[in-house]
Amino acid sequence: GQQLNQSPQSMFIQEGEDVSMNCTSSSIFNTWLWYKQEPGEGPVLLIALYKAGELTSNGRLTAQFGITRKDSFLNISASIPSDVGIYFCAGLNSGGSNYKLTFGKGTLLTVNP
Amino acid sequence: NAGVTQTPKFRVLKTGQSMTLLCAQDMNHEYMYWYRQDPGMGLRLIHYSVGEGTTAKGEVPDGYNVSRLKKQNFLLGLESAAPSQTSVYFCASRSLRDRVTDTQYFGPGTRLTVL
Numbered sequence: 243g244q245q246l247n248q249s250p251q252s253m254f255i256q257e258g259e260d261v262s263m264n265c266t267s268s269s270i271f272n273t274w275l276w277y278k279q280e281p282g283e284g285p286v287l288l289i290a291l292y293k294a295g296e297l298t299s300n301g302r303l304t305a306q307f308g309i310t311r312k313d314s315f316l317n318i319s320a321s322i323p324s325d326v327g328i329y330f331c332a333g334l335n336s337g338g339s340n341y342k343l344t345f346g347k348g349t350l351l352t353v354n355p
Numbered sequence: 356n357a358g359v360t361q362t363p364k365f366r367v368l369k370t371g372q373s374m375t376l377l378c379a380q381d382m383n384h385e386y387m388y389w390y391r392q393d394p395g396m397g398l399r400l401i402h403y404s405v406g407e408g409t410t411a412k413g414e415v416p417d418g419y420n421v422s423r424l425k426k427q428n429f430l431l432g433l434e435s436a437a438p439s440q441t442s443v444y445f446c447a448s449r450s451l452r453d454r455v456t457d458t459q460y461f462g463p464g465t466r467l468t469v470l
Contacts, residue, residue, distance in 0.1 A: 248397075251395075282463070282464070283463055283464070284359075284445050284447070284461030284462050284463055284464055285398070285445075285461050286461070287458050287459070290458070330397060330398065342400060342403065342413070343398075343400070343459065345390075345397045345398040345399075346397055347395060347396060347397035348397050
């Protein structure tokens with residue numbers, strides 16, 4: 243099946259630093275999604291990308307859909323303590339009527355105040 | 356609007372016991388999903404449903420059964436629990452008509468331990 247390689251697995255940074263994480267796939271996706279999961283909660287969608295080359299921002303977050311459609315990255319600028327959590331990338335191929343996401347294994351972000 | 360709710364929040368089972376996890380959504384979504392989350396493994400799809408009365412296998416379906424008798428509910432059953440099924444289980448739902456954001460809405464999770 244399709245697999246997503248997400249890196250890094252974990253990051254420990256100082257408040258105010260910028261963060262970058264990425265996802266690569268062995269196959270093409272039509273949609274890339276980035277989720278954040280806080281402790282004890284389910285994942286929440288941060289950004290959705292629908293077109294190769296697309297660059298989308300949501301506040302301090304910026305994500306890009308790679309030109310090859312096999313990768314995506316997420317940047318967080320000027321990190322703050324509440325950015326702590328696990329960030330997941332997910333790819334979607336919405337063929338037919340079945341919409342199944344393939345998730346990366348996550349990047350655990352720790353922000354030191 | 357409660358969104359997606361899961362019952363119970365925590366459960367401890369002995370090997371061989373059975374149980375059912377309940378997922379309920381009040382958003383009238385057509386699609387519903389069950390995932391398990393294990394350390395270092397991300398979210399893996401167990402089963403999903405594209406509508407009332409229909410279910411399909413995901414990536415890791417063995418040892419689980421599901422039913423979608425009502426549109427708003429999606430049940431995940433473990434007939435004979437095994438320690439390998441110790442995990443956090445998440446339910447999610449999605450609208451068929453949500454072609455703009457492809458958003459799956461997740462529940463808060465059920466933490467299951469099998470001894």
